[in-house]
Amino acid sequence: MAARLPSWAWVTGLTVGATVAVVALAVQADKGPHPTAATARPSASASANAHPSPKPKQPAAPAVPAASGTGRRVVYSLGQKRVWLVDASDKATRTFGVWPGTVSPAVGSYTVSNRTEGPITGSDGVEIEHIVYFAATSGPNVAFSNAVDGSSPPPASGVQTGGIRMHTADGAAVWAFGTAGTKVTVVK
Structure with missing residues (x-):
């Protein structure tokens, strides 16, 4: 007659077996690719073997x-052709490149x-919006704006233009930030 194993031996054996299986799967998974929040979802045509x-x-x-x-101020750098929207705590909330007139x-x-x-x-014949005037010169007034169609054509030859053009989203941001009386600082 064969000896029967006690129930605790069966439970211990099954537990050890399950633990070995989980550890083996964990080691195997650790060798594979690790998704991160910065990776994009693969497209339907992505290869199954491709690593993001x-x-x-x-x-x-x-x-x-x-x-x-x-x-709180708008800062415009002539040399960098860049604008910063700066909050009251002197932190830039947005910065972007521009195309000066x-x-x-x-x-x-x-x-x-x-x-x-x-x-x-x-003044260059381009349809513009979100015009924020801040300086007057002996010629045209100087203002931030964006072209309605989002383009930034080169300034018209022989025409004085004071428009500092930007992308549409940046123009909307300057419009929302640059209310009447907002300080604008122009630096080299």
């Missing part, structure tokens, strides 16, 4: 120029004097 590549890191946004004052404002401090939501036709 990590998303390239975006370069850090340029810091707000040191000589641009303090407090043929007339630049002098370095200094200004305030938003007038706003026109548009659309209107700019």
Whole structure:
């Protein structure tokens, strides 16, 4: 007659077997690809063997120029062709590149004097919107704006333009931020 194993031996044997199986699966899974939050969903045509590549890191946004004052303001750098929207705590909430017109404002401090939501036709014949005026020159007034169609054509030859153009989303952001009386600082 064969000896029967006690029930505790069966339970122990099954537990050890299950633990070995889980450890083996964990080791195997650790050798495979690891999804991250930065990876995109594969398309339907993606290969089953393809490994997603990590998303390239975006370069850090340029810091707000040191000589641009303090407090809530719009900062425009002539040399960098860039605008920063700076909150009251001196933190840039948004920064982006722009396309200046043929007339630049002098370095200094200004305030938003007038706003026109548009659309209107700019001095270069392009339909523009979200116009935020802040400086007057001996020629045209200087203002931030965006082309209604999102384009940024080169300034018209022989025409004085004071428009500082930007992408549509950036124009909407300047429009929302740059209410009448908002400080605008122009730096080199």
